[in-house]
Amino acid sequence: MDFQLEEPDDMSHTLTVQWTIEPQTAPRPLLACSRCGGHRPFLCSDKTRLNANGCRLDAWLIYRCAVCEDTWNRPIFERRNVANVDPDALAALQGNDPAWIRQVAFDIEGLRQYTDRIEDFADCHVERRVLSGTTDCARLEILLVATGASSLRVDRLLSTELAVSRARLTRFEADGLLTLLPEARKGLQRPIRHGSRIVLDLAAEDDRAEIAERARGAS
Numbered sequence: 001m002d003f004q005l006e007e008p009d010d011m012s013h014t015l016t017v018q019w020t021i022e023p024q025t026a027p028r029p030l031l032a033c034s035r036c037g038g039h040r041p042f043l044c045s046d047k048t049r050l051n052a053n054g055c056r057l058d059a060w061l062i063y064r065c066a067v068c069e070d071t072w073n074r075p076i077f078e079r080r081n082v083a084n085v086d087p088d089a090l091a092a093l094q095g096n097d098p099a100w101i102r103q104v105a106f107d108i109e110g111l112r113q114y115t116d117r118i119e120d121f122a123d124c125h126v127e128r129r130v131l132s133g134t135t136d137c138a139r140l141e142i143l144l145v146a147t148g149a150s151s152l153r154v155d156r157l158l159s160t161e162l163a164v165s166r167a168r169l170t171r172f173e174a175d176g177l178l179t180l181l182p183e184a185r186k187g188l189q190r191p192i193r194h195g196s197r198i199v200l201d202l203a204a205e206d207d208r209a210e211i212a213e214r215a216r217g218a219s
Contacts, residue, residue: 015133015212020145021157021192022125026105027149028066030117035068041119042072044105049073050093055082059093061104074114076104106148122152126161128217135212138203142215146194154180155188158198162214177201 028041042063051058057080060073076093077085092100104110111118131143155166166188172178173188180187181197202208 013133013137014139014141015135015137015216016131016141016143017215017217018129018131018143018145019161020127020129020147021150021152022127023106023121023146023148023150023152024123024125025121026102027108027111027121028119029063029072029074029111029115030119031072031115033065033068033070035070036065039117040068041066044101045071046096046098046101046105048076048093048096048101052082053079056080057082057085057090061101074111103148108149120149120151122150122156124150124152124157126157128215130216135209135216137212138201138208140200140202140208140212140215142198142200144192144194144196144198146192151191153189154192154196154198157192158188162211164211172200 026044028043030039031042032038033040033042043066045062045064047062049060049062058078059076059080061076063072063074064070065072082090089100091097108118108120155169158164158169159166169178169188173180177200178188179197179199181199184190200211202211205211
């Protein structure tokens with residue numbers, strides 16, 4: 001996704017970067033394991049199973065217990081007429097396509113159909129792209145592209161990637177120097193969301209060039 005930029009009055013003094021955030025660990029449902037005799041986290045095996053019964057198809061994504069490796073087949077669809085199956089999805093299932101499987105594995109809302117007990121992980125990789133401006137800026141704008149659901153909080157993301165303490169970020173917010181759009185109560189403490197914009201006013205900060213360098217990913 002590419003953002004359409006809105007030109008602020010001080011465009012020449014604004015560094016705008018896009019951060020594409022890719023979660024690294026898929027959500028793990030906690031399910032009753034028949035072998036272990038209790039609830040255990042189940043890990044995606046990155047393998048699918050496809051069965052045909054005449055013109056009807058069943059498809060599952062296979063998970064394994066983290067303790068004993070017992071299996072759980074997460075339904076993708078059941079008793080679906082082959083004519084009603086998306087051709088790209090069918091090809092992905094037949095070939096165990098990694099990108100397609102990853103998309104399903106990170107669908108945490110889909111997992112909630114089977115259990116409300118889900119381990120969600122905050123580890124992410126951040127890919128940076130400069131959209132406009134230079135590090136000689138008074139204003140930093142970060143546009144977030146999230147490739148999957150994550151529990152990573154906004155303050156943790158900014159603290160890690162900009163090397164700015166969470167306490168300082170909180171002060172920025174309280175002083176009106178940090179804006180998160182769309183606005184939300186305690187926005188810094190909420191998980192990152194696809195399409196969010198983070199705006200930092202760095203005009204009065206002595207280390208603004210260093211923060212901007214880290215935002216754009218310069219070494």
